Amino acid sequence: MGSSKSFQQAVPNLCIIxxxxxxxxxxxxxxxxxxxxDNGMLASLQSTSYSLVQIFLGGGGEYYRPLTVISFLFDRHWFGNxxxxxxxxxxxxxxxxxFLIYYLARELFREEEGRDFAALCASLLFVLSPLNxxxxxxxxxxxxxxxxxxxxxALxxxxxRGGEPRMVDGALVFVALLCSLMVKEASVALLAVIPLYLAWLGRAGAARRLVLAVPAIAAVLLYLFLRSDRQVKADAGVAKVVATVADASSARTSIVGDAVAAYGFYLKKLLMPFPLDFAITDINxxxxxxxxxxxxxxxxxLFVRWRHSRLPLLLICCGIALPVLAFLGKIPWTPYAERYLYLPMVGFALLVGCATFRVRVVPRVLIVAFLLVLAIPTINRAALWADPIAFWGDIVEKNPRxxxxxxxxxxxxxAHGQYQQAEQSSRNALELGLDRDFVWVNLxxxxxxxxEYDRYEHAMIRAAEVSSHxxxxxxxxxxxxGKIQGRGDxxxxxxxxxxxxxxxxYEYDETYVDGLYNAGKLYWALGENGQATAHxxxxxxxPRNHENKKYARIILDKISVSGRI
Incomplete structure (x- = not known):
């Protein structure tokens, strides 16, 4: 009866959210x-044949995210391209x-009067924040x-159930945290968050809280084992972070200063998300x-004096540590990113919910109105995202280098047929050091x-020279x-x-034996039978079996009969 009444009270707030x-x-x-x-992900879904064994037990790469792959495979099945x-x-x-943050906040503040309003504020901030x-x-x-x-x-x-956990609660924490890790490694932060939060609940029932802490630790250990391809070694992603940090330390670079600056930047970004930027390459x-x-x-x-702030602060502080490690390991394609604050933003939203207990003099309608205003920059950003040229133009303007x-x-x-602008942007990328095959192909x-066929040919040759394939x-x-020059004189x-x-x-890829066959066939068409025979x-x-071998023999027989070798 109580839970039904509680749900009825929550319905209006959930509708607002x-x-x-x-x-x-x-x-x-x-x-x-x-x-x-995105395009690379789609191409991979189309060209790769996945099996559950490959997805879950592949391990070994910079990223191990099997549930993410499965989610995109479902999307591919239902929505195509x-x-x-x-x-x-x-x-x-x-x-x-x-919605989950709303429920979590109500549980976290269950002893406080006004918990529903605090939960509403936390959820609205999370849902509407342009940072997310x-x-x-x-x-x-x-x-x-x-x-x-x-x-x-898991949280x-x-x-x-932190006060009186049961074995089934421990199992739920284990499954939820393992699933979270199999989507993205960011939730490894909960390895610190959960035990520390439970430790600060008080001494009573401390031993029973191991029912929740131990499964959390076990989930992380199992995840690391699967990620390492079931071998006791660091996978490529972990090894890269460790090696980069070790190299930086041995070179006596300011690795501590870099870490502190990155950490401080993310803290500031939580408080003041503007300016929004998809590709943050430099910070103050x-x-x-x-x-x-x-x-x-x-x-x-706050952690010591305000007990409701402990879980939010742990989520913020531990959640930011992972992006900082990724920055030090030089794994992401940009040093900093707003999306890395999505999980820490849970803590910040809960902290704002806590703050509503301390500002009761402020009318609730003003607080809600302020939070709703956050929707405006979020709406604007969604509109910007829908226009890819404006979107990337905004990034170039903010990060010209x-x-x-x-x-x-x-x-x-x-893609939009603006070829002059495409050439200029490609040349800008090359001048800034992005000497990659896709840039030359676009050019x-x-x-x-x-x-401009001669310039096209020159750019394609350069693309092939710098390409790994x-x-x-x-x-x-x-x-x-062939469409341009393959006719007439x-x-x-x-x-x-x-x-x-x-x-x-063929020189770059010896599995491409068609290169030898096609070269020989064209030499034959030119009447250069010596070269044709050799190739x-x-x-x-x-040694590779190939269906064109029978045609190669036919051509060689014709050359032999003609006697013009």
Whole structure:
């Protein structure tokens, strides 16, 4: 009866949260896939055959996120290549997290008068904060949403049953935390959060609280074991962090200063999220260190004197530690990112909920109105995200020295038929040091669209030279040149070019034996039967079985009969 009444009291607040969240992210479904990560994720889903064994027991890479892969496979099954469905799933996960925060806050503040209002404020802040918009609007950032959902489920069990836990509660914590870790490693922070929170509940029942703490530790250990490919060794991601930090320490660089500055930056970002930036490459180091020196002691005072602040502060402080480690290990494609604060934002939202108990003189309607105003920058950002050229242009404007943003902007210009702008953005990326195959390919495409074929060919050659898989680029180049030069009087010159590119492709990738066959066939078409025989014979001598070998023998027989070797 009590739980039914409690739910009825919560319904109006949940409706407010739902409506506010839907309005804030109404434009999210209009966004497409980002050229950064989203398109690569789609290509991987299409080209890779997954099995549960491979997904869960593969291990060994920089990232181990099997449940994320499964979630995208479901999206692929239901929505295909339509980005709208992927975005709607992200929004639904974010709203679900908002509801879970509401429930968690009510449990955390269950002894306080006004807990429903505090829970409403915490949930509204989390759902509407523009700081969380990156994680919601970027399809590939679903890892943060899903990871936080399972982490919240674990925390709800800990807070609700922390005083008198049962074995089933420990099992729930184990499963929820393991699932969270299998989405993203950020929730490893709960390895510190849960035991420390339980330790501060008081001495009574301390031994029983091990029922919750031990499963949390076990979940992290099992996760690390699976991540390391079931071997007692560090996987590529962990090893990279350790090696980079060790190198920095041995080189006597200011690794402590870097860590403090990064930590202070994230603390400041929680308090003041503006300006919003998808690609944060540089920070005000002095300001960040000052924020650290001021806010950490303040957090310590609050932790000791204000018991309701302990779980929120633990979530903030431990949650920020993981992004700082990733920054030191140079794993992310940008040094800092707003999406890394999605889990720590749970703590900040709960802390704001705590604060409502201390500002009772402020009318509640004003507090709610202030929180609802946060929807405005979130709505604006969702609109910006729906326009990829404006989105990447905004990033370039804020980070003019960030080469990858110029490269991404070039790709969007190209997709929208703005070829002159695509060329300029590609050249900007190259000048800033992004000498990568995809940049040269975009530059080549901008030339091809404007029929600047010599410049197209030069750019494609350079793309192949810097690519780790050049064979496909040479093949594309041959096909395009065939449409341009492969007719009439230009045909012999085209054949000689194509022969050179086929042999280049084989030189870089010896599994591409078609390069030998195609080169030999073109030499035969040119009447250069000596070269044709040499390359076709090399093709036949290759140990790999190939359907074209029978055609190579036919050509060699014709050459032999003609006697013109």
């Amino acid at each position: 739902l409506c506010a969240g839907i309005i804030a992210y109404l434009n999210a479904a209009n966004g497409g896939f980002l050229v950064l990560d 339509d980005p709208q469905g992927y975005h709607l799933v992200n929004v639904a996960l974010h709203l679900a997290n908002g 918009s990156e994680a919601v609007l970027w399809v590939s950032a679903r890892t943060d949403l899903f990871c936080t959902l399972f982490a919240l489920l 709800i069990v800990v807070v609700k 180091r002095t300001l960040a260190i000052c924020c650290f020196l001021v806010l950490i002691p303040l957090a310590g005072v 960030f080469a990858r943003a110029h490269g991404a902007l070039a790709a969007e210009y190209l 080549a495409e901008s030339h091809y669209a404007r029929r 050049p064979a496909s680029l040479y093949i594309d180049l041959i096909a395009r040149l 230009d045909r012999p010159a085209y054949y000689h070019k194509a022969i050179g590119y086929y042999l280049k492709a 076709l014979q090399q093709f036949l001598n290759h």
